[in-house]
Amino acid sequence: MRELILLRHAHAEPAAAGEPDLDRPLSAEGLAEAEAAGRWLAAQGLVPDRVLCSPARRARETLEAVLGTIGYVEQRLEDSIYEATPGILAELVDASRETERLLLVGHNPGLERLAALMHSGQSGDYRGMPTSSVVVLKLPMEATIEPGIATLSAFWWP
Numbered sequence: 001m002r003e004l005i006l007l008r009h010a011h012a013e014p015a016a017a018g019e020p021d022l023d024r025p026l027s028a029e030g031l032a033e034a035e036a037a038g039r040w041l042a043a044q045g046l047v048p049d050r051v052l053c054s055p056a057r058r059a060r061e062t063l064e065a066v067l068g069t070i071g072y073v074e075q076r077l078e079d080s081i082y083e084a085t086p087g088i089l090a091e092l093v094d095a096s097r098e099t100e101r102l103l104l105v106g107h108n109p110g111l112e113r114l115a116a117l118m119h120s121g122q123s124g125d126y127r128g129m130p131t132s133s134v135v136v137l138k139l140p141m142e143a144t145i146e147p148g149i150a151t152l153s154a155f156w157w158p
Helices: 028-044 057-070 086-095 110-120
Strands: 002-008 050-053 074-077 101-106 134-139 151-156
Touching: 002 057, 002 110, 028 057, 028 134, 028 151, 050 057, 057 074, 057 101, 086 101, 086 110, 101 110, 110 134, 110 151
Parallel strands: 002 101, 050 074, 050 101
Antiparallel strands: 002 134, 134 151
16 A cells, blocks of 8 residues: 655745735734644654645745654655645645655645545535645555555544
8 A cells, every 4th residue: 555645835934015916925824734734644654755746935934834843855846736636636646656645745636536536436515624734645556546446544733
């Protein structure tokens, strides 16, 4: 079995006038959330083998806070995670099929819809991942991502 860990970015500051959404930083609350997510992952022994992260500042800052707790691992920014659909995220996961424990750091609604699709077979208008929440899914090692392929093994939020 392999594990897919989905981490929604922590709480971010609202965009300032004229500031691109990609440049929104974490709030003080968000930094505390991200650090708590890192502590939870470490306590569960959920250190990823590889991380794919959105290029958005709030996602990168979330990842840095988490890695500050669990230690540094192979990581790559993936432009396609920003505003990704579940299909795009599934393609990224499939491209990392050899990774036993993959962490995706990104945004809603893409992450929560991917989790719902992989677990229940339907994505619908699922709204279940607050900021800094973590979903851990287990799936067969060589399986391609498809509806209902995964088992939900953990769900955490600060």
